[in-house]
Amino acid sequence: MLIRDIRDGPHARVGDRSVLCELLHPAHEEGCANRYSLSHAVxxxxxxxxxxxxxxxxxxxxxxxxxxxxxxxxxxxxxxxxQAVYIPPGAVQWIENTGEGDLLFLAIVDPMWSESDEEIC
Structure with missing residues (x-):
């Protein structure tokens, strides 16, 4: 059984400047057959x-x-x-926090995220 908890995973600043905790990534998890990767973002x-x-x-x-x-x-x-928002491949995207507290969201990438697929504009 594969269970991940955001309280156990490291959160780190990533290329787009969000703070990310990778929860599931098939390339990093033995026995995970997902096509997608899942991260908790702040x-x-x-x-x-x-x-x-x-x-x-x-x-x-x-x-x-x-x-x-x-x-x-x-x-x-x-x-x-x-709310959920779909972001198509190749679309330039960014999100701004307009509230008073942290903006927390799950980021689901399909097929799984890879560094070579991401481009910072």
Whole structure:
């Protein structure tokens, strides 16, 4: 049985400047046959991620807490707890925290995230 807990995993600043805890990644977990990777992300109050894109993978954010504004290409919209947003491959994207507390969300990348697929703009 494979169980991961965000309280046990290290959170670290990543290329887009979010604070990330990788929960499940098939390339790093023996016996995990998922196509996707799953991470817990934090954008602290007053911060935003850098514009970036995934060349071939799609991404879905599911907001656990907080509120923000999602930017995908030329579009942007408010995003809050309980909402999910789909980010297509090749789309320049970034998210800003517009609330008073941390913006917490799950990031699901399909197929699994790889460093070579991500480009910081």
């Amino acid at each position: 954008v602290p109050a007053g911060e935003k991620t850098l514009p970036h894109l995934l060349k071939t993978a799609s991404e879905t954010y599911y907001v656990l807490a907080g509120e923000g504004r999602m930017h995908i290409g030329e579009e942007n919209a408010p995003l809050r707890e309980g």
